[in-house]
Amino acid sequence: MLTLITYPPAFGQPSASPFCVKAMYLLNHSGQKWQRQDTPDPRNWPKGKLPALWIKDEIIGDSDNIRTWLEQNGAEFDGSLSDLDRATSRAFIRMAEEHLYFHIMLDRWGDDTVWPIVRDTYFASIPSLPRRIITRGLRRTVLKGMQTQGLGRLTATERLARVEPDLQAITHRLWQGPFLFGSTPTAADASVAPMLAAMAATPGETALSQRVKNDEILSAYVTRTSEAFG
Ligand SMILES: N[C@@H](CCC(=O)N[C@@H](CS)C(=O)NCC(=O)O)C(=O)O
Known part of the structure; x- marks a missing residue:
């Protein structure tokens, strides 16, 4: 099970951060099983920013890197595009x-x-x-x-x-x-x-x-x- 480290929901959105929402959307679309772990404090996570994705003994920071990892592990987000x-x-x-x-x-x-x-x-x-x-x-x-x-x-x-x-x-x-x-x-x-x-x-x-x-x-x-x- 993958764990997305994310800011908590805010102002009616699933997270205060649009980058965390992006990661949620990509994870949902990828078909991977995932759960969220909310924190208000990004300092101890890679790059000192959120989102980050915890995969067994590896933690990936940055939503673009998360996208790349998901694509390398079978997800296809742009399959229909020229x-x-x-x-x-x-x-x-x-x-x-x-x-x-x-x-x-x-x-x-x-x-x-x-x-x-x-x-x-x-x-x-x-x-x-x-x-x-x-x-x-x-x-x-x-x-x-x-x-x-x-x-x-x-x-x-x-x-x-x-x-x-x-x-x-x-x-x-x-x-x-x-x-x-x-x-x-x-x-x-x-x-x-x-x-x-x-x-x-x-x-x-x-x-x-x-x-x-x-x-x-x-x-x-x-x-x-x-x-x-x-
Ligand atoms: N390029 C990063 C941007 C992520 C980002 O800017 N996250 C902000 C929240 S929206 C953050 O954690 N900022 C904390 C800080 O800069 O101290 C990504 O795509 O994940």
């Missing part, structure tokens, strides 16, 4: 994980009205008074990282405009079929849909959460993908 579609799929995955994800981070860690809710959800296991002190430094580090990455330098309005073409690109593909690459869910859906779901689920009604939540095509796609990946 080489051209596989290339596009790779680009959509990168768009979701290396761009959309950071907008979720900024919404959750950078917005002063959202942050207290996020803090008290993510760090609920720390008693209230030390929680405020401990997380202050953590928040500063995260937001400094976003400054370095660059998106942290945009205003909220600029950020919304920056995300819009990505959402349009996803929507254009969904006009062609129920999933990004037609009638069957593939690896790209396992990455993209959890990012959209996390965007919509951010508490406190940010401009971005409203944008995704009020979009019928994107919302239906999130639900459809979650049902397809069980």
Whole structure:
């Protein structure tokens, strides 16, 4: 039995992290038997991040490495795709994980009205008074990282405009079929849909959460993908 080390559920999602949800979707699709083990603390796991997959005496960190391991052990996520579609799929995955994800981070860690809710959800296991002190430094580090990455330098309005073409690109593909690459869910859906779901689920009604939540095509796609990946 495989064990997925994951952040606990949050804001109506199976995990606070869209990368953990992606790993759950891939595991479900792979047919492997697995169980989850929740922790709020990533520090002792490979790469100091979650998800991680515990396989007997080996622990694999990073959802992309988990995907590779599952594929090496019989799973096929993109079986129906041409080489051209596989290339596009790779680009959509990168768009979701290396761009959309950071907008979720900024919404959750950078917005002063959202942050207290996020803090008290993510760090609920720390008693209230030390929680405020401990997380202050953590928040500063995260937001400094976003400054370095660059998106942290945009205003909220600029950020919304920056995300819009990505959402349009996803929507254009969904006009062609129920999933990004037609009638069957593939690896790209396992990455993209959890990012959209996390965007919509951010508490406190940010401009971005409203944008995704009020979009019928994107919302239906999130639900459809979650049902397809069980
Ligand atoms: N590339 C990694 C990203 C995973 C990731 O960023 N996880 C975040 C939560 S969404 C994390 O554990 N962050 C903890 C930290 O950076 O300290 C993957 O695909 O698994």
